[in-house]
Amino acid sequence: MTMRTVDEHLTEILGSVAPLPPLDLALLEAQGAVLAEDVSAPVPLPPFDNSAMDGYAVVAADIAGATEAGPVTLPVVGDIVAGDTGVSAIRPGLTARIMTGAPLPAGADAVIPVEWTDGGHATVQVRRAAPPGNYIRRAGEDVTAGQVVVDAGTRLGAAQLGMIAAVGRARIPVRPRPRVVVVATGDELREPGETLAPGQIWESNGYMLTAAVVEAGGVGYRQATVEDEPGKVLEMLEDQLARADAIVTTGGVSMGTKDVVKEVLSGTGTVGFHKVRMRPGKPQGFGLLEGTPIFTLPGNPVSAYVSFQVFVRPALRAMQGLTPDPLPTVSAVLAEDVKSPAGLRHYLRGKLSLNRGTYTVSMAETQGSHQLRSLASANALIELAEDVETLPAGSHVQVMRLPS
Ligand SMILES: Nc1nc2c(c(=O)[nH]1)N[C@H]1C(S)=C(S)[C@@H](COP(=O)(O)OP(=O)(O)OC[C@H]3O[C@@H](n4cnc5c(N)ncnc54)[C@H](O)[C@@H]3O)O[C@H]1N2
Ligand code: MOO
Numbered sequence: 007m008t009m010r011t012v013d014e015h016l017t018e019i020l021g022s023v024a025p026l027p028p029l030d031l032a033l034l035e036a037q038g039a040v041l042a043e044d045v046s047a048p049v050p051l052p053p054f055d056n057s058a059m060d061g062y063a064v065v066a067a068d069i070a071g072a073t074e075a076g077p078v079t080l081p082v083v084g085d086i087v088a089g090d091t092g093v094s095a096i097r098p099g100l101t102a103r104i105m106t107g108a109p110l111p112a113g114a115d116a117v118i119p120v121e122w123t124d125g126g127h128a129t130v131q132v133r134r135a136a137p138p139g140n141y142i143r144r145a146g147e148d149v150t151a152g153q154v155v156v157d158a159g160t161r162l163g164a165a166q167l168g169m170i171a172a173v174g175r176a177r178i179p180v181r182p183r184p185r186v187v188v189v190a191t192g193d194e195l196r197e198p199g200e201t202l203a204p205g206q207i208w209e210s211n212g213y214m215l216t217a218a219v220v221e222a223g224g225v226g227y228r229q230a231t232v233e234d235e236p237g238k239v240l241e242m243l244e245d246q247l248a249r250a251d252a253i254v255t256t257g258g259v260s261m262g263t264k265d266v267v268k269e270v271l272s273g274t275g276t277v278g279f280h281k282v283r284m285r286p287g288k289p290q291g292f293g294l295l296e297g298t299p300i301f302t303l304p305g306n307p308v309s310a311y312v313s314f315q316v317f318v319r320p321a322l323r324a325m326q327g328l329t330p331d332p333l334p335t336v337s338a339v340l341a342e343d344v345k346s347p348a349g350l351r352h353y354l355r356g357k358l359s360l361n362r363g364t365y366t367v368s369m370a371e372t373q374g375s376h377q378l379r380s381l382a383s384a385n386a387l388i389e390l391a392e393d394v395e396t397l398p399a400g401s402h403v404q405v406m407r408l409p410s
Contacts, residue, residue: 007289009281011392012316012351019292019317022276023299025327026251028179033167038223039180040161040326044154047173050146055110056088058141062123062130063096063104063114066138077124077131086111101130110142117141149173159327161223181327184251186219186318187227188212189243191258191267192305193234210378211256211310215303218311219254221409222319223326234258240270247298251325254318257305260289267291267302277302283392284351286375287313306375312353312387315406333406335389338365340401346390355384358405367405385410 028042057063064080072078080101086093088107095112096102102111110117115138122134149155155173156166162180170178190212198208212228219226227249232242239258246253258267259279268291271277277293277300286309291302299321303313320330338358346352355370367388370380387406390397397403 007279007281009283012282012284015280015282015290015292016317016320019299019301019321020324020330022292022294023252023321023324026181026184026325029182030177030179031182032177033171033175036162036178036180037164037167038162039183040223040328041156041158041166042179042181042327044158045156045170045173045175045178046152046154047149048151049174050151051149051172052143052145052147054145056143057086057104057106057108057110057117058143059117059119060105061103061117061119061121061141062101062132063111064101064116064118064132064136065096065098065114066116066136066140068098068101069116069118069132070135072132072135074133077133079129079131081129082127084111101132103127103130115139115142161326161328181325184219184224184322184325185227185249186216186224186252186254186322187229187246187250188215188219189229189246189253189255190231191234191239191255192231193264195231197230211303211305211307214307214311215254215256215314218314218319218409219322222322223328224252224322234264234266236266236270239266240274243270243295243300247296250298252318252322253295253298253300254314255300255302256310259291259302259304271295271300271302275300283349284312284316284353285347286353287316290317292317304375307378308355308375308381311381315387315408316353333387333408335404335406336365337402338367338386338388338405340388340397340399340403341366341368342399344369344388344390344397346394346396348395349392351392352388352390352394353406354388354390355380356386356388356405357384358386358407365405367403384408 069078083100084102086104086108093109093111116136124131155169195209216226216228232238258265275295279291282290289304303310324330356367358367370384372380389404
């Protein structure tokens with residue numbers, strides 16, 4: 007196994023993954039996917055001048071002198087509701103009742119809310135003056151014709167889907183959420199809910215990594231554990247290629263006699279195994295299996311989780327056409343002294359808090375790569391560069407916020 011840095015390993019990964027080809031999807035099928043092309047408006051929004059209030063469409067000059075004590079009385083010549091398509095014009099001296107969202111009749115230049123009037127039907131008394139433009143929503147004041155309303159590369163949430171529907175699009179080209187098969191290996195593993203024999207543990211990495219795939223915008227498929235028998239593991243991985251845009255395995259990649267993932271994948275496709283200068287997460291493998299990226303993460307639970315966030319998450323972003331950013335990172339003040347092994351990138355579980363505008367981070371109680379409890383209560387990973395060996399309390403450090 008060759009030695010390499012975190013950056014070297016990530017560079018190889020990002021050089022090997024490509025955005026998934028776009029698909030044309032109906033709006034609600036596209037939720038969570040990333041828009042592949044800009045969406046622009048074919049018409050302005052609003053498409054026509056319309057009323058912002060339930061009230062009366064008037065000529066502002068007609069009611070310029072209206073007061074509580076001296077209301078102006080106008081004949082009401084029509085009733086315009088939202089959805090009316092053939093609205094006739096009004097002339098000075100006349101008014102029409104109008105509802106919110108209804109098209110403004112030609113000739114009118116202001117809307118008087120019903121609360122400023124006596125609410126009359128045949129005639130209406132207006133008790134307040136208003137300038138031209140009062141409570142009118144002008145055509146194009148939200149979006150102009152031809153304007154881009156959602157940029158390519160945006161992940162589609164509720165607001166973006168609403169915007170796209172509002173410009174009349176029923177289907178859009180998106181990069182689909184990558185389908186990621188998660189495979190746990192190890193003869194010691196049993197399903198949660200089953201009874202354990204001595205020496206066995208419950209399988210947890212598969213659940214954790216499948217959930218992490220979803221947090222990273224993918225679709226996670228957790229594959230049941232198979233026996234640590236090379237033929238069976240290879241056959242299962244090859245079967246999974248049919249439904250996978252990527253495969254993530256955990257376990258079986260270090261120096262043991264039963265490190266089956268390494269055994270079956272060494273020399274298969276372009277898969278290579280490396281010792282990466284990091285803690286946790288030293289033993290890593292990556293490559294393409296019949297063109298599909300496969301990440302072989304270590305088995306220690308915290309190592310698997312950190313490896314996912316450092317290597318797999320950026321790759322899944324790239325496959326969605328997003329920038330392969332790390333988790334959102336902030337600068338924080340260390341609450342205590344820390345030590346770090348020389349020559350390794352160190353990821354420490356931490357607790358990040360914001361006190362009077364300053365981020366402070368303290369270390370989780372335990373840092374062993376088998377100690378999942380402190381990861382489950384952490385909200386951050388403190389990232390210490392390879393050349394850091396000691397840092398006193400008060401130093402500034404880069405901290406990755408964990409998905410919440
Ligand atoms: N002689 C050496 N031994 C080890 C080295 C080394 O360099 N030389 N590296 C250590 C490091 S660092 C790590 S990390 C682990 C990685 O080992 P594997 O990827 O081969 O993982 P396993 O041996 O299969 O398992 C390690 C550990 O994690 C538990 N595990 C595995 N899968 C799961 C799962 N799905 N759910 C819960 N727990 C899991 C497993 O029971 C082991 O305790 O190797 C070190 N050894
Ligand atoms: O890399 Mo191992 O991941 O340190 O426990």
